[in-house]
Amino acid sequence: MSPQRSFPPTARPVRPPRTDTARWRAVQARDERYDGLFVTAVRTTGIYCRPSCPARHPARGNVRFYPDAAAAEGGGYRPCRRCKPKDAAPWSERLARIERICRHIEANLDERVSLRALAALAGLSPSHFQRAFLRATGVSPAAYADARRLERLKGHLRRKDGITMAMYEVGYGSSSRLYERAPRALGMTPGAYRAGGAGAAIAFATAESPVGRVLVAATERGLCSVKVGTSERVLLRAFRDEFPAATIRRDQAGVGQWVRRVLAAIDGRAPKSSLPLDIRATAFQRRVWEELCRIPRGETRTYAEVARTIGKPRAARAVGRACATNPVAIVVPCHRVVGTSGTLTGYAYGLSVKRSLLEREGAAAAERPARKKR
Numbered sequence: 001m002s003p004q005r006s007f008p009p010t011a012r013p014v015r016p017p018r019t020d021t022a023r024w025r026a027v028q029a030r031d032e033r034y035d036g037l038f039v040t041a042v043r044t045t046g047i048y049c050r051p052s053c054p055a056r057h058p059a060r061g062n063v064r065f066y067p068d069a070a071a072a073e074g075g076g077y078r079p080c081r082r083c084k085p086k087d088a089a090p091w092s093e094r095l096a097r098i099e100r101i102c103r104h105i106e107a108n109l110d111e112r113v114s115l116r117a118l119a120a121l122a123g124l125s126p127s128h129f130q131r132a133f134l135r136a137t138g139v140s141p142a143a144y145a146d147a148r149r150l151e152r153l154k155g156h157l158r159r160k161d162g163i164t165m166a167m168y169e170v171g172y173g174s175s176s177r178l179y180e181r182a183p184r185a186l187g188m189t190p191g192a193y194r195a196g197g198a199g200a201a202i203a204f205a206t207a208e209s210p211v212g213r214v215l216v217a218a219t220e221r222g223l224c225s226v227k228v229g230t231s232e233r234v235l236l237r238a239f240r241d242e243f244p245a246a247t248i249r250r251d252q253a254g255v256g257q258w259v260r261r262v263l264a265a266i267d268g269r270a271p272k273s274s275l276p277l278d279i280r281a282t283a284f285q286r287r288v289w290e291e292l293c294r295i296p297r298g299e300t301r302t303y304a305e306v307a308r309t310i311g312k313p314r315a316a317r318a319v320g321r322a323c324a325t326n327p328v329a330i331v332v333p334c335h336r337v338v339g340t341s342g343t344l345t346g347y348a349y350g351l352s353v354k355r356s357l358l359e360r361e362g363a364a365a366a367e368r369p370a371r372k373k374r
Helices: 020-028 069-074 091-107 115-122 126-137 141-158 163-169 175-186 190-194 232-242 256-266 283-292 303-309 316-324 351-373
Strands: 039-042 047-049 063-066 201-209 212-218 223-229 247-250
Touching: 020 063, 039 069, 047 069, 063 069, 091 115, 091 126, 091 141, 115 126, 115 141, 126 141, 141 283, 201 223, 201 232, 201 256, 212 232, 212 256, 223 232, 283 303, 283 316, 303 316
Parallel strands: 201 247
Antiparallel strands: 039 047, 039 063, 201 212, 212 223
């Protein structure tokens, strides 16, 4: 992730809303991007607030909107002591501050800068800074620093720099810290990544399922790939392309336990416990995939709903990309995400597979209450 790409397009400034309906929608979402563009006045309390005020929302009929604090005070209202609307800088100004903080984090990856210190540099309270940073980048300041640190580590390892030098260069204070964190993000140890995946041992097995041939692969840490296809030959080709330098072997017996649990998931039956995963992911992808795993079996969410749930209401397309790059289909249930109207859209293994998975989960979910009544 280069500095030019570290700020997502969804973080760009917004225009002042033209209608009261749009203003009220921003207030209901507590959307900090509209702070400084208008204020909300409440007739019953005589107080005016910024759109993102964390206080309980008033009834819509008691609300008036003013373009700024001066206009609200001219109307006889006083500022909220909780959100301090007179101090609300426009989102574009705060966005510029956060971009400067991102550059500061990138320039000081070898240091551990506290949230309070970063907030002070941005001229915001820690709580406001944390929310604004999350709104702008999609991740917390700590997660942003970790992602940038990891990207820099990858750059050093791809250049075949020594692991110890790379470790200290990017701010990992000790080898134990590096080897504790890096495998989860790299999908292998730093040494294996440096060698292009050589030495990483992956076992796989295949099986027939109601939705087609399934390939399941795992390292010693957990599942790293689940694929669905029409033939084993096609699946193996895609699998080897995914891990070109790893040591790959078929182990039908050893991976059999994972295969059985994936087949159970295809049938709509929840595993007794979550499956351990060994997958690489950006901070944003990880947030999306974790949210997908929270969708109950038998239910769906739209891309927009997932985006709102993770605090990125305008990132529906980015959520779609995260679903498309999911390496462990079915286990991370990207098939439970649908289009805005509820229509089935975009699935790596075809809409017929997606439809079948949803139908099976829906049927299994409907059976559970019936069984409880007996």
